Amino acid sequence: MFERKPTRQIRVGNEKTGVVLIGGGLDGTTPAPVSVQTMTAGYTYEIDRCIAEINRLAAAGADIVRVAVPERKDTAALRDILDQTSVPIVADVHFHFKRALEAVEAGVHKIRLNPGNIQDRDQVNAVIDACKDAKIPIRVGVNEGSIIERKDKEKRKQELGAYFEKNLIGGKQAHLLGLIIAKLEEYMDIFRERDFADVSISCKSMDAAFTIAAYQEVSKRFDEPLHLGVTHAGPRETGAIRSIAALSGLLTQGIGDTVRISYASDPVYEVEDGLELMYSLGLRERAGIDLIACPTCGRIQVDLFTLVQNVRAKLASEITIPMKVAVMGCVVNGPGEAEGADVAVFAGDKKGIIYVQGERVANVPESEILDRLLDECTAFQRKVLAGEVKLGEKVVEIVPPDPIGELGSGFEKIARGDVEKSTSLTIKGN
């Protein structure tokens, strides 16, 4: 749908995990679908828990999972973890280049290095050589928060000084971006000199607008595939808006080859929301249920929020085909909005009327809506898998039922004058 900027392609994973391609379009490669990554929230050295978390994230749809390896005991756990998981694993390395060497030795599928904290050329060279021998890629991951020198006090003073000086004249973002690009170019030169091209790049910030500006700049200057993300985006409530604002802005410009949404929450949400973003932008073919639900309003006469949550929770594991399911609160706007749904329910007056590809199949009391809807969805899935019907085959206009006596709510009542057409409000004191 959106023309993607051609990038080099890298491969992550092996026969056991399956290979995830990132980027493409240059050197005769075809652009791979935008992949969705996440990172475990637990300690890597707690082997069983880490394996369980990785498997849970893979089951939620993560294409790649990253783990932190701050200590020797974390890299020591990697062999067991790699043995018992089947998704490509990235070792996230900060400060200690030896963790990268140990992770490569253990058989990890990719390394992430931060130019902000591993700068020694010999150390970077050692990691590059190890990855070259193991034929695994490296992500050069710059973060706004760690780009300013930490170890060398003199250099740190200069960088901070320059940053604040510009900040005073309102050039904060421009200067910070300049600093990031300069560091990134300097770092990427090490890889070029070492003739190592198996690299992806990220350039994350906490600010959505800055993230967009930074990746636009990086995309102009580098052909490496880009890993998109907003760092430290916060809890899901705010992090989702921040992440989706930045990532949608970039993806619709054709920028970005793999994404990680980051929340201060269960990483399963990062995967779910990353995938939903891809589906919503048409960048990936949907796997599983496409749920439409009305926001509810003053016409609602059933507990629609609970119904929608239950439908989502139950169907997420049952439905494996991209079936469109609509859960609508009434028959006023519902039919038009649910048009094209494979299975739809219109609720009202403590009842639900269920349609399958436009044909009315049931009218059940509220207490039975969930079970009947699930039955209809699974039966419909069986028919699709057996080749008896096709998804989205019948785009039928759903004729709303007569609400009088059926649902007891809706425009028919208004049209018949059963409901007052307007009410004048008298505000006390006026």
Ligand code: SF4
């Ligand atoms: S479908 Fe009905 S209940 Fe739901 S928001 Fe629309 S008008 Fe309101």
